[in-house]
Amino acid sequence: MSRSARLLDLVQILHRHRRPVSGRTLAGEMGVSIRTLYRDIATLQGQGAPIEGEAGLGYVLKPGFMLPPLMFTDEEIEAIVLGSRWVAKQPDKRLAAAAADALAKIAAVLPDDLRDDLDATTLLVGPRSENAEAIDLGIVRQAIRDERKLGFLYRDAGGAASKRLVWPFALAFFDKVRVMVAWCETRQDFRHFRADRMSGLTATGIRYPRRRQAMLKEWRAGLDAPGRNGAKDASG
Amino acid sequence: MSRSARLLDLVQILHRHRRPVSGRTLAGEMGVSIRTLYRDIATLQGQGAPIEGEAGLGYVLKPGFMLPPLMFTDEEIEAIVLGSRWVAKQPDKRLAAAAADALAKIAAVLPDDLRDDLDATTLLVGPRSENAEAIDLGIVRQAIRDERKLGFLYRDAGGAASKRLVWPFALAFFDKVRVMVAWCETRQDFRHFRADRMSGLTATGIRYPRRRQAMLKEWRAGLDAPGRNGAKDASG
DNA sequence: GGACCTGCTGTCAGATTCTGGCAGTAGCGA
DNA sequence: TCGCTACTGCCAGAATCTGACAGCAGGTCC
8 A cells, every 4th residue: 555545544544533542553553553653644744634642642633534636627626616715705604714714725735827827717706695694604514513402593484483492404505595404303393494583593512313414314305205395494 | 855746746747838748858847767757647647637648749638737635624625515516506517517526526535434424415505596598608618718709699788789709707606697707899898798698609719819817807906996897787 | 661759568776765663752641 | 650642763674666778559750
């Protein structure tokens, strides 16, 4: 196995273990001496991988992905840049910042002439009709990633407010509004919630008992089935 | 210089020369023997780089970018995936396909568990309100990249039609419509054209005499200047 | 056809890099 | 204190890379 391939492997092994792992263990899993492992870790850190080592504990990788060298066509890069620019204009500030960071990382590794092309890329995204949401969608995305319950106040189309505790598993971006899809504990059914009608969002930290992928699949099946509508807007 | 760094260099050198380059020349530019160069080319091709060699001519790199190993955080990947999905739903079919291809390439290099996450990524893009355009925006993007003139028929807001020859340099994606920004030869000024009002698009193949980056800069300066509006919609 | 340019492959000795083991320093927690 | 860990310097052997040479195949030009 080549060294570069081994480095990618190392990141993936670190990704699997969420808890700190000792260098000895990692070296064992990769079939390599511990001295070499330290060298590999140093190389990865030099390449910008967020690996942290603490004496007495082991190594942890901050959540993320390591991409190997990739080749993209002009059109593919244009698509990625345009898409990221669109995200960067979304009202969700953390996601927008992440999009900007991703673009910056890509730009940083390109040679000058290509970076100029990217800076001046002639695909522009128009300004959004702002539809300010009172809540921080970053909290919703974090709750989805961690599969944890969310509490909030919801005001339905009629204006009636209700307190909700839900299991969020998806977030949809429409032209105008953002919609959270979740299992509602109170109603015992799938519901979707417009972000601009939510308030008092609180991350409970309580893990919900299902996998978000499974819920997503079930919800999609409900959408496809004839005569049903999957989730209805949370008015009931 | 490490081998991996040299491989990236090789791609960049190939990118600079648009015409076919002989292996001997490339080897000279990199300070390496021709035998090693052949090995490097083979390695790059093995990694998926679209390099083509023809006996008697030399090597050509299909237009594209080579990205070195990159580390992205969870949020950055989510931003890229969401953005690409949005692009993939645009009516511009070639760009949409490119977005899908880029996503597929990224997915292909991820380990299984991460790919599942990506497939089921819980950030969805809602369907677009379709606003069918009669023209192929791919032609417009190609003309912008190659800095070549475009001819077409434009129907303005009042319904009056006019034949246009323009120097396109940007394409903007708004919520509903796509707008081409160009220098209009007839009017001798910047104009913008809504894609759904264009028809009979023809790529002339004639190169226009300015750099698109310069025009973009000038146009932007016009936007920022107080009391002006940069380009007006092509009604005049 | 013949001269010439190019891509491409095999082989092999020497240069270069990588690797593993050893020794030693330092931080953290019990 | 002890045990566990991260981390560094050193060096000989292993693995890999590199350059040079020889040779084949495919195109271009005269």
